[in-house]
Amino acid sequence: MNDFDTRLGDALRDRVRGEQPDLRQLTEGSVRAGTRIKHRRTAGIGAGVLAGLAAAAVVAIGLPGGGTADPGPEVGPAAGSSGSSAPTLDEECLERLDDFRVSHGKMPADDSALDDYVNGLGEQEGNPPSTREDQLKAMSPRLCEEPPVEEDSSASVGKQDLPITFALEGWNCDFPADDKFPCSGPNDAWLSFVVRDAADHDYWADDADKGGDPNTVWVSEVHDNYFVSVQGKLRGTPLDDVIEGLTFAPTWER
Amino acid sequence: MGMKRKRSVEEFTTFVQETGAQLHRAALLLTGDHHLAEDLTQATYAKTFAAWSRVSAADSPLAYARTTLLNTYLSHRRLRRNSEQPVDDSLFSHQEVHATDPTTRLDLFDALATLAPLDRAIVVLRYWEDRSVADAAHDLGITQETVRTRSRRALARLRPLLEAHHPGFERTTP
Numbered sequence: 001m002n003d004f005d006t007r008l009g010d011a012l013r014d015r016v017r018g019e020q021p022d023l024r025q026l027t028e029g030s031v032r033a034g035t036r037i038k039h040r041r042t043a044g045i046g047a048g049v050l051a052g053l054a055a056a057a058v059v060a061i062g063l064p065g066g067g068t069a070d071p072g073p074e075v076g077p078a079a080g081s082s083g084s085s086a087p088t089l090d091e092e093c094l095e096r097l098d099d100f101r102v103s104h105g106k107m108p109a110d111d112s113a114l115d116d117y118v119n120g121l122g123e124q125e126g127n128p129p130s131t132r133e134d135q136l137k138a139m140s141p142r143l144c145e146e147p148p149v150e151e152d153s154s155a156s157v158g159k160q161d162l163p164i165t166f167a168l169e170g171w172n173c174d175f176p177a178d179d180k181f182p183c184s185g186p187n188d189a190w191l192s193f194v195v196r197d198a199a200d201h202d203y204w205a206d207d208a209d210k211g212g213d214p215n216t217v218w219v220s221e222v223h224d225n226y227f228v229s230v231q232g233k234l235r236g237t238p239l240d241d242v243i244e245g246l247t248f249a250p251t252w253e254r
Numbered sequence: 255m256g257m258k259r260k261r262s263v264e265e266f267t268t269f270v271q272e273t274g275a276q277l278h279r280a281a282l283l284l285t286g287d288h289h290l291a292e293d294l295t296q297a298t299y300a301k302t303f304a305a306w307s308r309v310s311a312a313d314s315p316l317a318y319a320r321t322t323l324l325n326t327y328l329s330h331r332r333l334r335r336n337s338e339q340p341v342d343d344s345l346f347s348h349q350e351v352h353a354t355d356p357t358t359r360l361d362l363f364d365a366l367a368t369l370a371p372l373d374r375a376i377v378v379l380r381y382w383e384d385r386s387v388a389d390a391a392h393d394l395g396i397t398q399e400t401v402r403t404r405s406r407r408a409l410a411r412l413r414p415l416l417e418a419h420h421p422g423f424e425r426t427t428p
Binding site: 004005007008009010011012013015016019020021023026027029030031032033034035036037038163165167223247248249250 | 263266267270271274275278279282283292295296297299300301302303304306328362363370371372377378381382384391395396397400409412413416420422423
C-alpha cells in the first residue's frame with residue numbers, strides 16, 4: 001500500500017461512515033422477499049401437484065400430534081405394503097407447508113380451515129380418502145427434499161455456469177445458453193463466446209480455420225480446464241478491445 | 255409460523271443487525287446512490303434468507319452475503335447496460351469543464367462512477383474492506399492477476415480526479 005492507496009481507503013471509509021440503513025425495515029423486507037424467492041422455487045409444481053401438496057398438508061397436520069415432527073407410520077411414499085423405509089414429514093416439511101399456506105391466497109391460513117378446505121376438495125372431486133393418501137405418498141418426497149440454492153442466471157462474475165464475462169462499451173450480451181453466450185455490438189457486429197474443454201484446445205489453436213469455422217476470430221489460451229473461442233463479425237471493433245473486455249475465472253466449475 | 259421458521263427468522267434478524275451497516279455501505283460505494291444501495295442490500299439479504307438454512311450453517315454467512323452482493327450488483331449492472339449512458343463520458347466532460355477550477359469538489363461517488371462495475375467492485379473490496387488480492391479474486395471469481403491489473407487501472411483513473419478535486423488528495427511532492 002502506498003500513500004495514495006491509504007488515503008483512498010481512508011476517504012472511502014469517511015465517505016460512508018455515517019451511513020446507517022433502517023435495519024428493521026431491511027430485515028422485514030428481506031424476509032418477505034426471501035420467502036417469495038423460496039416460493040418461486042416451487043412455482044414449477046403444477047396445479048395437480050398443488051392439490052397433492054394440500055392433501056399432504058391435511059394428512060400431515062391431521063396426524064396424531066399434528067404439527068409436530070412426529071409423523072405417523074403410514075406417512076411416506078413407501079407406506080403401504082412394507083412401510084419400512086418411509087421418509088418422514090419432519091418439521092422442515094411442515095415449515096415448508098407453512099410457507100406454502102401463507103403464500104397461496106386460496107389456502108386458508110390456519111390448520112383447521114386448511115383441513116376443511118382440502119377435505120372439501122376431496123369431497124367435491126369425489127375422491128375417497130385413499131386417493132388423498134396416494135397423493136400424499138406421491139408428494140411427500142418432493143415436499144421434503146432440499147430445495148436447490150438459488151443461483152443467478154446471468155453471466156456476471158462470481159458463482160456462475162460459465163467462467164468468463166465480457167464487458168465492452170457499446171456491446172450487449174444475452175444470458176448464457178449451454179456453454180456459450182452471444183453479444184452484439186456497433187455496426188451490427190456480433191460475437192459468440194464459447195467455453196470449451198481444455199482437451200480440445202490443440203484442435204482449435206492449431207487448425208488454420210480455427211475449428212473449421214471461418215467466423216472464428218480468436219482462441220484464448222488454456223485457463224486451467226477450459227479455453228474460450230470467439231466467433232462472429234467484429235465490423236470495426238478492434239480485436240484487442242474484445243480481448244481486453246474478457247474476464248476469465250481461474251477454473252470452469254461444471 | 256413453525257418453530258424452525260421462527261428460529262430462522264430470529265437468527266437472520268440478528269445477522270442483519272450485525273452486518274447490515276457494512277453491506278449497506280458497500281452497496282452505497284458500489285452504486286453511488288442511496289435508493290439503489292437500499293435495493294441492492296435488500297436483494298442481497300432476500301437471497302441470503304432464501305438459502306438461510308444452508309447459509310447459517312456455513313463458516314462465514316457474511317462471506318456468502320458479500321459474494322451475493324457483488325454478484326447481484328454486477329448482474330444488475332449488466333442487465334442495465336442497454337439503457338445506460340456511458341458514465342465515463344458525462345463525468346469526464348464534467349471534469350474537463352471544471353478542470354481549471356481547483357476549488358471544485360468532486361464527490362467520491364462521482365469518481366467511483368467513472369470506473370467499470372468490476373473495477374469499482376475491486377476498489378471497494380481492496381481499499382474499503384482491505385481485502386487481499388487473493389481474497390478479492392476469490393470473492394469475485396476472477397484471477398489474482400485480473401485483480402491486480404484492474405486495480406492498477408482503476409487507481410490510475412481515480413488518482414488525477416481525486417488529486418485535482420478532492421480534499422485530502424492534494425498532490426504531495428516526492
